[in-house]
Amino acid sequence: xxxxxxxxxxxxxxxxxxxxxxxxxxxxxxxxxxxxxxxxxxxxxxxxxxxxxxxxxxxxxxxxxxxxxxxxxxxxxxxxxxxxxxxxxxxxxxxxxxxxxxxxxxxxxxxxxxxxxxxxxxxxxxxxxxxxxxxxx
Numbered sequence: 001x002x003x004x005x006x007x008x009x010x011x012x013x014x015x016x017x018x019x020x021x022x023x024x025x026x027x028x029x030x031x032x033x034x035x036x037x038x039x040x041x042x043x044x045x046x047x048x049x050x051x052x053x054x055x056x057x058x059x060x061x062x063x064x065x066x067x068x069x070x071x072x073x074x075x076x077x078x079x080x081x082x083x084x085x086x087x088x089x090x091x092x093x094x095x096x097x098x099x100x101x102x103x104x105x106x107x108x109x110x111x112x113x114x115x116x117x118x119x120x121x122x123x124x125x126x127x128x129x130x131x132x133x134x135x136x137x
Contacts, residue, residue, distance in 0.1 A: 007136050014132055018125050027118040036115070036122050043126055050137050 022028060029037065067088075074084035115123055 010136055011133065014129050018129060021121070021125055025118055025121055027122065031118075032122060033115075033119060036119055036126075039123065040126055043130055047133060054137065 029040075032040075071084045071086075071088040074080055
């Protein structure tokens with residue numbers, strides 16, 4: 001799972017780079033227009049939903065692993081075959097991970113407005129974060 005942790009280690013790096021970009025262009029969030037704030041907040045909420053889905057999937061996977069190990073242990077020790085079958089039948093991972101998480105990272109905005117200058121830099125920065133994080137997820 002170390003590769004998994006390294007992949008998700010990109011998230012804080014990406015966010016630090018985005019903050020550095022905002023500092024470099026001297027454009028704090030308090031100066032953003034409402035549409036840019038909405039785009040950023042919508043993106044971060046979507047990212048949280050996807051990360052929660054991944055976290056839930058990992059929890060269910062760990063639970064299934066324990067159940068499988070217990071069932072196999074019962075079979076190995078020939079203690080209770082019917083109880084072992086019950087543990088092995090109960091493993092279901094379907095539905096714990098959202099398979100349509102790509103919709104959260106669509107790169108077009110609902111409001112197609114022409115922006116320029118620093119607002120364009122913010123929008124492009126958010127768009128880049130979305131695409132990289134979609135790839136990671």
